[in-house]
Amino acid sequence: xxxxxxxxxxxxxxxxxxxxxxxxxxxNGLGGFASGTLLGPATRRYHGLFVPNLAEPKGxxxxxxxxxxxxxxxxxxxxxxxxxxTDGRLGTQTHxxxxxxxxxxxxxxxxxxxxxxxxxxxxxxxxxxxxxYAQYRLLEGEPVRLHLRPFLAFRRQDxxxxxxxxxxxxxxxxxxxxxxxxxxxxxxxxxxIQPEDGVFVAHCLEDEEVLVRQERECGYDHSxxxxxxxxxxxxxxxxxxxxxxxxxxxxxxxxxxAQQVIDAERNRLERLLAIAPAEARSGFAAxxxxxxxxxxxxxxxxxxxxxxxxxxxxxxxxxIAGYHWFGDWGRDTMISLEGLTLCTGRYREAGAILRTFAxxxxxxLLPNLFPEGAPEARYHTADATFWFFHAIDRYRSVVGDxxxxxxxxxxxxxxxxxxxxGTRFGIxxxxxxxxxxxxxxxxxxxxxxAKVGDWVVTPRRGKPVEIQALWYNAxxxxxxWAEELNENPEPFVQRAEQARRSFNARFWNAKRxxxxxxxxxxNGRADASCRPNQLFSLSxxxxxxxxxxxxxxxxxxxRQLLTPYGLRTLDPAHPDYKRTYEGDLRSRDAAYHQxxxxxxxxxxxxxxxMRVHGRDNRARELLSAFPAHLADAxxxxxxxxxxxxxxxxxxxxxxxAWSVAEVLRAWLKTMPDR
Numbered sequence: 001x002x003x004x005x006x007x008x009x010x011x012x013x014x015x016x017x018x019x020x021x022x023x024x025x026x027x028n029g030l031g032g033f034a035s036g037t038l039l040g041p042a043t044r045r046y047h048g049l050f051v052p053n054l055a056e057p058k059g060x061x062x063x064x065x066x067x068x069x070x071x072x073x074x075x076x077x078x079x080x081x082x083x084x085x086t087d088g089r090l091g092t093q094t095h096x097x098x099x100x101x102x103x104x105x106x107x108x109x110x111x112x113x114x115x116x117x118x119x120x121x122x123x124x125x126x127x128x129x130x131x132x133y134a135q136y137r138l139l140e141g142e143p144v145r146l147h148l149r150p151f152l153a154f155r156r157q158d159x160x161x162x163x164x165x166x167x168x169x170x171x172x173x174x175x176x177x178x179x180x181x182x183x184x185x186x187x188x189x190x191x192x193i194q195p196e197d198g199v200f201v202a203h204c205l206e207d208e209e210v211l212v213r214q215e216r217e218c219g220y221d222h223s224x225x226x227x228x229x230x231x232x233x234x235x236x237x238x239x240x241x242x243x244x245x246x247x248x249x250x251x252x253x254x255x256x257x258a259q260q261v262i263d264a265e266r267n268r269l270e271r272l273l274a275i276a277p278a279e280a281r282s283g284f285a286a287x288x289x290x291x292x293x294x295x296x297x298x299x300x301x302x303x304x305x306x307x308x309x310x311x312x313x314x315x316x317x318x319x320i321a322g323y324h325w326f327g328d329w330g331r332d333t334m335i336s337l338e339g340l341t342l343c344t345g346r347y348r349e350a351g352a353i354l355r356t357f358a359x360x361x362x363x364x365l366l367p368n369l370f371p372e373g374a375p376e377a378r379y380h381t382a383d384a385t386f387w388f389f390h391a392i393d394r395y396r397s398v399v400g401d402x403x404x405x406x407x408x409x410x411x412x413x414x415x416x417x418x419x420x421x422g423t424r425f426g427i428x429x430x431x432x433x434x435x436x437x438x439x440x441x442x443x444x445x446x447x448x449x450a451k452v453g454d455w456v457v458t459p460r461r462g463k464p465v466e467i468q469a470l471w472y473n474a475x476x477x478x479x480x481w482a483e484e485l486n487e488n489p490e491p492f493v494q495r496a497e498q499a500r501r502s503f504n505a506r507f508w509n510a511k512r513x514x515x516x517x518x519x520x521x522x523n524g525r526a527d528a529s530c531r532p533n534q535l536f537s538l539s540x541x542x543x544x545x546x547x548x549x550x551x552x553x554x555x556x557x558x559r560q561l562l563t564p565y566g567l568r569t570l571d572p573a574h575p576d577y578k579r580t581y582e583g584d585l586r587s588r589d590a591a592y593h594q595x596x597x598x599x600x601x602x603x604x605x606x607x608x609x610m611r612v613h614g615r616d617n618r619a620r621e622l623l624s625a626f627p628a629h630l631a632d633a634x635x636x637x638x639x640x641x642x643x644x645x646x647x648x649x650x651x652x653x654x655x656x657a658w659s660v661a662e663v664l665r666a667w668l669k670t671m672p673d674r
Contacts, residue, residue, distance in 0.1 A: 003104050003105050003266075003269070003273075003286070003290075004282065004283060004286060004287060005102050005103060005104035006102070006103040006104070006287070006630055006631050006635055006636055007100060007101070007102050008022075008038070008100065008101040008102075008631060008635075009099070009100050010095075010098045010099055010100060010101065012095075012096055012097070012098075013096075014095060015095075016039050016090065016092075016094075016095040019037065019038040019039035019094065019095055019098070020037050020038075020039040020041070020043060020213070021037075021633075022037065022038045022631075022632065022633065022635060023035060023036065023037055023038070023043075023047075023633065023634050023635065023654045024036060024037075024038065024103065024108040024123075024634075024635050024636075025294065025323055025634055025635075025636075025637065025654065025655055026106065026107065026108065026123050026124065026125050026132075027106070027125065027293075027294040027297075027320075027323070028052070028053075028125040028126065028127060028128065028129060028130065028131075029127045029128045029296075029297050029298060030052070030053050030128060030129075030130065030297055030298055030299075030300030031053035031060065031297045031299060031300045031301065031320055031327070031328075032051055032052040032053040032060060032125070032130055032300060033051050033060075033125070033323060033324070034048065034049050034050055034051060034123055034125060034132050035047050035048065035051070035323065035324060035654075036048070036049070036066075038094075038098075038101050038110075038635075039092065039094050039095060040066075040080060040081045040082050040092045040094045041066075041081075041082055041083045041084040041090070041091070041092055041211075041213075042065065042066060042083070042210075042212055043084075043212060043213040043214040043215075044212065044214045044215065044324060045062075045157065045158070045159075045161060045212055045215055045220075046062070046157050046158075046323075046324030046325060047062075047065070047066075047212075047324075048062040048063070048064055048065045048066070048153065048157075049064040049065070049066060049067045049123075049132060049134065049150070049246070050062075050063045050064040050132045050189075050246050051063065051157055051324075052130035052248050052300070053130075053299075053300035053301050054130070054187075054248065054300065054301060055300065055301055055302070056186070057186065057187075057373065058301045058302075058373045058374070058375070059156055059157070059301055059372045059373030060156070060157045060301075060372065061153075061154065061155065061156055061157065061187065062153040062154075062155055062156075062157050063152065063153060063154060063187070063189050063246065063248070064132075064150050064151065064152060064153065064189070064191075064246055065151045065152070065153040065224075065226055066081055066082075066083065066150075066151045066226065067081055067134060067148060067149070067150050067151070067244060068080070068081040068082055068147075068148075068149040068151070068228075068231075069081050069121070069136075069146065069147070069148055069149075070146070070147040070149070070231075071097075071112075071114050071117075071119065071144050071145075071146060072144060072145035072146075072147070073114050073115035073116075073117050073141075073142075073144045073145075074115055075115075076114060076115040078093050078096075078097050078112070078114045078115075079091070079092055079093050080092065080093065080094050080097070080110075080112065080121075081094070082094070083207060083210045083211070083226065084210070084211045084213060085209050085210060085211055086209045086210075086211045086222075086223050087209065094110075094112075097112040097113060097114050098110060098111070098112055099111050099112065099113050099118075101635075103635045103636045105265060105266045105269050105290070106265070106269065106290055106291075106293065106294065106636065107122055107123060107124050107262065107265065108122070108123050108635070109121065109122045111139075114144070115141075116140075116141045116142070117138060117140060117141030117142065117144055118138070118139040118140040118141060119136060119137070119138055119139065119144070119236070120136070120137045120139055121134060121135070121136050122134075122135045122137075122258075122262060123135075124258065124261050124262050124265055126256070126261045126264070126265070127264075127265065127268055128298070129247070129249065129253060130247060130248040130249060130300070131245065131246065131247040131248070131249060131253050131254065132245070132246050132247075133243050133244070133245050133258040133261055133262075134148075134243060134244045134245075134258075135241055135242070135243045135258040135259065135262065136236055136241060136242045136243070137236075137241045138236045138237060138238045138241075139238070140238075143235055143236060143237045143238075144235070144236050145233065145234075145235055145236070146198075146232075146233070146234050146235070146236050146242060147231045147232070147233050148193065148231055148232045148234070148242075148244050149205070149228050149230070149231035149232075150191060150228060150229075150231075150244070150246070151207065151226045151227060151228045152169055152180055152182075152189065152227055152228065152229065153226070153227075154168075154169075154182040154185055154187055154189070156372070156373065157324065157325070157372075158325060158372060160221055161212065161215075161221050161222070161223065161224035162224055162225050162226070162227075163221075163223065163224065163225055164208070164225050165225065167204055167206060167227055168182050168183050168227065169181065169182055169183075169227060169229055170182075170183070171202065171229040171230070173200065173202070176192055176196045177190065177192065177251050178190065178191050178192055178200060179191075180229060187248075188248070189246060189247075189248065190246065190247050190248075190249075190250070190251055190253075190254070191244070191245060191246040191247070191254075192244075192245060192251075192254055193232045193234055193242060193243060193244050193245070194242070194243040194245060194254075194257055194258060195240065195242070197234070197235075198232050198233055198234025198235070198242070199232070199233050199234075200230055200231070200232050200233075201230050201231050201232075201233055202229065202230040203230045203231065204227070204228065204229055204230065205227070205228040206225055206226075206227055207225065207226045207227075207228070208225050209223050209225075210223060210224045210225070210226050211223060212224060217582070218583075218584060218585065218588070219583070219584030219585060220585075232244065241258070241259065243257070243258035245258065269290055269293070272289065272290070272293060272344070272345075272346070273286055273289060273290070275344075275345035275346070276289045276343075276344050276345045277343070277345060277668065279668060279671055279673075280343065280344065280345075280664070280668060284626070284627045284630075284667065285664065285667055285668060287630055287636065288638075288660055288663065288664040288667070289343075289344045289664070290636070291630075291636055291637045291638070291655070291660045292339065292340045292341075292343075292344050292660055292661065292664065293344075294320075294323070294637070294655060295319050295320045295321075295336065295340055295655075295657040295660070295661075296317065296319060296340060296341070296346065296349055297317070297318060297319070297320055297328075298315075298316060298317065298318075299316060299318045299328065299370070301373070302316075302370070315352045316352065316356050317349045317352035317353045317356055318333065318353060318356055318357075319332065319333040319336055319337070319340065319353065319657050320657065321333070321336075321369075321656070321657050321658070322640050322652070322653030322655060322656040322657060323634070323653055323654060323655045324653065324654070325372075325653070326653060327369060327370050327371070327372055328369070328370050329368060329369045329370075329384075330357060330360075330366040330367045330368055330369065330381060330384035330385075330387075330388070331368065331381055331383060331384035331387055331447055332657055332658050333353060333357065333391075333657075334357075334366070334384060334387035334388050334390065334391040335387055335390075335391075335600065335658045335661070335662070336657040336658045336660075336661035336662075337350055337353060337354070337391040337394065337395065337661075338391065338394040338395075338661065338665055339603070339658075339660065339661025339662055339663075339664045339665040340657060340660070340661045340664075341353070341395075342394060342395065342398045342399075343661075343664050343665050343668055344664075347395075347398070347399045350395050350399070351395065351399070351401060351404055354388075354391060354392060354395060354404060354408070355404070355407070355408075357388065358388075358408050358411050360377055361385075361411055361414070361415065362377075362379055363379070363418055363423045363424055364385065364414060364415045364416075364417070364418020364419055364423045365379045365381065365384075365385050365415075365418070365423060365424060365427070366379075366381070366384045366385040366387075366388050367379055367381075367384070368380050368381035368384055379424060379425075380424075380425055380440075380443045380444070380445060381445055381446075382425070382427050382436070382438035382445040382446055382464070382467055383445075383446055383447060383466065383467055383470055385415055385419075386467070386470030386471055386473070386474045387470065388415075389412070389470075389473065389474035389477050389478070390470070390473060390474075390477075390540065390541070392404070392405070392408065392412075392477075393477050393541055402484075405481055405484065405485065406485065409481070409485060409487075412478065412481070413478075416474070416475070416478060416492070419436065419471070420495070424440075425438060425439070425440040425443055425445055426438055426439045426440045426461075427445070429471075429495075430463070430520075433498070433499075433502035433506070434495055434498030434499040434502055435463050435468055435471075435499055435502050435503065435506075435519075436463065436467045436468060436471040436499075437462060437463050437520065438461070438462075438463075438464070438467060439459065439460075439461025439462060440461075442454060442456065443456070444456045444457075444458070444459065444460075445460075446458075446460050446464050446466070446467065446533075447466075448460060448531075448533075448569065448592075448593035449593075450589040450590075450592040450593055451589070452585055452586045452589045452590075455586075457589055457590060457592065457593065457594070458593050458594070459522075460517070460518050460521075460527070461518075461521060461522055462518045462519060462520040462521035462522070463518060463519050463520050463521075464517065464518050464533065465507060465515050465516065465517055465518065465531075465533050465534050465536070465537060466533040466534075466536040466537075468499060468503050468507070468537070468544060469536040469537040469540055469543075469544050469545075470536065470540070471499060472496055472499045472500055472503070472542060472544040473540040473541055473542045473544070475492045475493075475495050475496035475499065476492070476496050476541070476542035477541070477542070478492040479492035479493045479496065496542075499544065500544050503537075503544050503545070504544075504545065504546045504549075506519055507519060507537075507545075508549060509526075509528055511528075512528055512530065512556075513552050513555075513556055514530055514534060514552065514553055514556040514557075515534035515537060515545070515549075515553065516528055517529045517530075517531045517533055517534070529570060529571065529574055530556060530557075530560050530561065530570070530571035530574070531561075531569060531570055531571075532557060532561055532567040532568070532569060532598075532601050532604075532605070534553055534557070535553070535557060535567075535601070535604050535605055535608050536604060537553070538550050538553060538554075538608045538611055538612075539604040539605075539607040539608040539611070543611070550608070550611065550612050551612050553608070554608055554609060554612050554613075557605065557608075560572065560573070562605070562622075563597050563642070563644070563648060564624070564625035564648060565597050565599055565602075565625055565626070565629070565642040565648050565650075566597045566598050566599040566600065566601050566602045566605075566642065567597065567598060567601040567602065567605055568595050568596070568597055568644050569592075569593040569594060569595060569596055569597070569598060570593070570594045570595045572595065572644070572645075574594075576594050577594060577595045577644070578590060578591035578594045578595040578596065578644070579591075579595060579643065579644050579645045580643045580644070580645075580649070581596045581641060581643055581651045581652070582651070592641070595644040596641050596642070596643070596644055596651070597641060597642040597643065597644055597648065598640075598641055598659075599626075599638055599639070599640075599641075599642070599656070599659040599662070599663060600656070600658035600659050600661070600662040600663075601662075602622060602623065602662060602663065602666060603661075603662030603663070603665050603666045604662075605622070606619050606622060606623075606666045606669065606670060607666075607669075609622075610669070610670075617672075619666075619669075619670045620667075620670040620671075620672070622666075623663060623666055623667055623670065626638065626663050626667075629650070632650060633650035633654050634650075634653075634654025634655045636655075637654065637655035637656075637659075637660060638655070638656060638659035638660050638663055639651065639652060639653065639654060639655075639656060639659065640652030640653035640654075640656035640659060
């Protein structure tokens with residue numbers, strides 16, 4: 001099967017900033033990754049050659065922050081990788097020698113031309129293993145000498161950067177085996193090279209005042225002292241590739257050659273494309289099928305969960321919401337499930353994800369998130385639980401799995417009962433109108449969840465519009481499922497009808513020709529802001545909004561919120577509207593849902609559009625900007641957010657699960673022959 005690579009050509013003398021603003025990502029199916037810039041120097045605290053997701057201590061750790069490569073070719077000494085410094089120095093020559101970058105089979109490859117030699121570097125992580133390889137091949141020219149210098153970090157990916165400490169690492173060498181430990185840390189890093197005919201030069205280096213540019217722009221600590229215990233010196237010949245390898249496992253984990261891992265990874269991805277729908281096996285859709293694979297993981301930091309599931313004859317799967325800093329979130333997982341699994345033919349993982357999250361339901365609530373490194377989930381969400389019903393519905397519509405409904409039925413009934421009675425965070429039905437209310441001081445319970453300290457930017461306390469749409473959809477689904485299981489559907493039907501009548505009587509804003517965003521808010525007020533949340537009232541399987549208002553909602557959202565990369569989160573005419581997402585944390589979070597564009601919303605916009613207009617070529621045109629975006633920001637993936645106005649700069653995570661999932665789902669849905 002032929003993969004469609006993403007190729008970026010480069011000319012010597014080009015502006016290195018163009019390489020610095022593009023990022024690559026390699027993942028390992030456990031939530032761990034390797035990531036950096038095309039230029040080489042890290043711009044985020046999350047960047048690193050090796051960032052495994054560990055069970056003990058829990059969480060993702062930057063084990064190797066960078067790998068410097070010095071190529072000695074005759075009189076030319078070329079430094080690749082490298083760092084940027086707080087005094088403005090750029091300690092790399094990547095931009096001088098790079099000729100092309102290729103992202104193929106989820107593996108990044110750089111091609112350099114140095115003194116008549118052509119050298120290729122490829123990075124790969126074996127699936128399901130906390131191991132990384134960097135392979136070097138000489139494609140043209142005479143042999144060269146390589147110096148490969150790893151810099152060690154051993155810090156949690158979200159922890160403060162190291163500053164000015166004495167060299168904190170202990171290095172042990174036994175034959176060709178190299179092992180590093182950090183003082184007062186249980187972590188052990190093992191590393192080496194293939195073939196083993198090079199030498200390791202124990203030459204400790206403390207590189208001070210290394211700049212982490214994005215952290216400075218965001219107002220965080222942004223300079224670091226980086227540590228290297230030494231470097232490998234090895235000859236690179238045309239007949240003998242060289243690889244650097246590092247692992248958190250035993251030394252035997254590095255006995256497999258890098259080329260074998262590269263071939264195995266290609267074969268694995270070929271199998272994934274083979275099970276995808278025929279229309280998703282080529283072109284842009286195939287690229288998104290591969291991008292989807294980066295988010296589907298076994299939760300590597302929750303080993304006990306995997307062990308218990310295996311003992312019970314089941315399996316654990318979850319979804320990483322976004323790279324680099326998100327873990328698995330209930331809301332993001334349920335919204336993403338259809339695009340990541342059902343649109344890619346990965347039905348077994350879809351069922352495993354639903355069963356995994358069902359085990360974590362507490363007091364009628366699905367987990368909002370599993371915090372990095374924390375032992376327990378958090379539950380402050382009013383909508384993730386209802387997206388769970390939506391995900392089950394989409395799963396069964398494709399797979400037809402009746403067993404999952406029987407297995408989860410007690411949990412689903414318990415969820416409804418808890419919401420009728422009322423559960424945590426003020427979440428529960430208002431018996432006067434059957435609508436769902438939610439709100440607790442200091443908590444952000446909907447997907448518009450930005451919070452800085454005690455400031456909840458968009459609290460949306462009261463009765464948010466999309467919560468009603470999701471609640472009604474869940475009740476209608478429960479009524480249908482009750483009939484399938486020979487249970488009484490009437491309680492669900494009656495509650496659904498009460499909610500629908502109340503919704504249509506209370507949410508329509510005739511003056512502005514769209515729906516209120518929240519009613520019965522603080523001090524009993526209604527929020528008339530024009531936001532995309534109203535779309536869910538007609539995009540879900542069972543729309544709560546009366547059909548008379550569908551076209552008006554579509555027209556208003558189209559006119560005020562639509563952009564080439566998704567929907568703005570607030571009408572530009574609103575006084576709180578923010579054009580760009582930049583600055584320190586407070587400035588960014590003030591813009592996060594106050595104008596900033598979210599790509600995932602385009603999927604439900606297209607659902608609503610097609611519900612009103614039927615099959616229409618204009619729906620596919622709404623996705624036309626995304627193929628080119630794959631060569632921008634996070635190569636091969638879709639960003640979390642974009643600025644609200646031209647040039648729509650991509651921001652946030654470089655790879656976001658629900659962005660990829662919903663664009664893929666919408667792309668397949670709008671195919672001309674469907």
